[in-house]
Amino acid sequence: MSVEAGxxxxxxxxxxxxQILSVAVRLFGERGYADVSTTDVARAAGVARGLVNHYFGTxxxxxxxxxxxxxxxxxxxxxxxxxxxxxARVDASVSWFxxxxxxxxxxxxxxxxxxxxxxxxxxxxxxxxAIDRAADAVLQAVGRPAPGPALHAMxxxxxxxxxxxxxxxxxxxxxxxxxxxxxxxxxxxxxxxxVFKDA
Amino acid sequence: MSVEAGxxxxxxxxxxxxQILSVAVRLFGERGYADVSTTDVARAAGVARGLVNHYFGTxxxxxxxxxxxxxxxxxxxxxxxxxxxxxARVDASVSWFxxxxxxxxxxxxxxxxxxxxxxxxxxxxxxxxAIDRAADAVLQAVGRPAPGPALHAMxxxxxxxxxxxxxxxxxxxxxxxxxxxxxxxxxxxxxxxxVFKDA
DNA sequence: GCCGTTGTTGACACAGCGCCAACAACCACG
DNA sequence: CGTGGTTGTTGGCGCTGTGTCAACAACGGC
Numbered sequence: 001m002s003v004e005a006g007x008x009x010x011x012x013x014x015x016x017x018x019q020i021l022s023v024a025v026r027l028f029g030e031r032g033y034a035d036v037s038t039t040d041v042a043r044a045a046g047v048a049r050g051l052v053n054h055y056f057g058t059x060x061x062x063x064x065x066x067x068x069x070x071x072x073x074x075x076x077x078x079x080x081x082x083x084x085x086x087x088a089r090v091d092a093s094v095s096w097f098x099x100x101x102x103x104x105x106x107x108x109x110x111x112x113x114x115x116x117x118x119x120x121x122x123x124x125x126x127x128x129x130a131i132d133r134a135a136d137a138v139l140q141a142v143g144r145p146a147p148g149p150a151l152h153a154m155x156x157x158x159x160x161x162x163x164x165x166x167x168x169x170x171x172x173x174x175x176x177x178x179x180x181x182x183x184x185x186x187x188x189x190x191x192x193x194x195v196f197k198d199a
Numbered sequence: 200m201s202v203e204a205g206x207x208x209x210x211x212x213x214x215x216x217x218q219i220l221s222v223a224v225r226l227f228g229e230r231g232y233a234d235v236s237t238t239d240v241a242r243a244a245g246v247a248r249g250l251v252n253h254y255f256g257t258x259x260x261x262x263x264x265x266x267x268x269x270x271x272x273x274x275x276x277x278x279x280x281x282x283x284x285x286x287a288r289v290d291a292s293v294s295w296f297x298x299x300x301x302x303x304x305x306x307x308x309x310x311x312x313x314x315x316x317x318x319x320x321x322x323x324x325x326x327x328x329a330i331d332r333a334a335d336a337v338l339q340a341v342g343r344p345a346p347g348p349a350l351h352a353m354x355x356x357x358x359x360x361x362x363x364x365x366x367x368x369x370x371x372x373x374x375x376x377x378x379x380x381x382x383x384x385x386x387x388x389x390x391x392x393x394v395f396k397d398a
Numbered sequence: 399g400c401c402g403t404t405g406t407t408g409a410c411a412c413a414g415c416g417c418c419a420a421c422a423a424c425c426a427c428g
Numbered sequence: 429c430g431t432g433g434t435t436g437t438t439g440g441c442g443c444t445g446t447g448t449c450a451a452c453a454a455c456g457g458c
Binding site: 038039 | 444445446447448449453454455
């Protein structure tokens with residue numbers, strides 16, 4: 001390990017910032033917001049505590065960066081627009097979602113569940129943006145590229161279902177991936193065919 | 200107002216505890232966990248801060264009591280088991296749920312969204328229990344009184360959908376009650392008829 | 399080699415929490 | 429009506445964690 005309490009080293013601002021951020025992502029990923037002190041982050045990064053504040057200002061601002069990283073999903077895969085009829089597209093979308101979530105399950109689920117503090121305005125905004133992106137992906141996958149506000153809201157609701165269902169699978173381990181898949185596919189199909197026309 | 204900084208009064212332990220708790224419920228309901236200090240609670244209750252610790256031990260323990268209160272729903276209405284075919288029962292259940300949520304929308308939604316701190320073990324447990332009760336109500340309403348673990352998990356997932364959809368209605372105001380009702384009714388019907396058999 | 403730039407440190411001040419001994423309001427009892 | 433005991437209540441102490449800032453030192457240019 002490179003934890004060697006060696007001499008003080010001087011790094012480029014971007015590099016140091018990146019290093020501290022990655023350490024913070026790891027710590028906040030395994031423990032909650034209140035259980036991780038800026039001293040913990042500093043020590044784990046082999047750095048003085050004041051430096052954390054120098055780069056990120058406030059603990060909350062650091063945390064905002066952390067959940068932004070956690071909620072950032074490999075966007076490349078999102079561009080794969082499946083062809084075929086509606087059930088086929090729904091099926092492909094659900095598979096894609098489950099792949100993404102299971103890949104970095106711990107960090108993504110932890111962050112999307114507000115991983116430490118909800119009720120805070122800024123944190124809620126970052127999470128809401130991530131849900132918006134997921135909702136956009138859903139709407140695009142089922143062929144509603146330019147939805148109205150109501151339709152978008154319904155898509156966000158569906159994302160809420162997807163999150164809570166994924167949690168039963170990945171965190172509680174009481175549902176299998178197949179069960180989750182069928183649940184999400186069936187409900188999405190119903191929503192598209194029966195509910196979206198209300199918007 | 201009765202904020203009169205009068206002489207120190209001596210109250211029965213239960214009464215004092217109840218008074219502090221109600222003040223705490225109000226404060227935590229309008230602001231987040233970190234934004235409310237025990238000093239705020241004490242001052243709003245016209246009491247020394249030490250007394251808060253005396254009755255509730257820890258700020259977190261106080262907060263646990265608060266969200267327990269917030270998540271406690273008038274249980275009487277839950278016993279009304281609607282008769283009729285499945286679509287009718289589903290419809291009645293959704294109406295009941297929307298009534299309950301809209302009645303004390305702010306506190307209930309605030310609490311169920313982890314209203315201040317998630318990731319904490321104890322808080323999560325209390326919220327999980329509330330979701331379990333809601334899931335039980337759903338299963339009972341659709342005529343599955345004694346479900347297995349998987350079925351219960353699916354019901355919890357549906358509660359997640361109900362919560363996120365209610366939030367689009369009550370907090371964001373972008374969906375109407377009718378739209379929410381149709382969305383929740385249609386998806387619940389699909390889940391019961393097509394998905395629950397997998398469990 | 400020296401010097402300026404600037405990444406980095408350590409300490410100071412302050413807020414919030416848990417704890418506890420002293421205080422005083424209230425209730426028996428004489 | 430006094431008086432003493434019970435116990436609800438207070439104020440302050442120590443601790444932890446955070447934000448800020450002046451001083452320090454590593455690195456690159458001259």
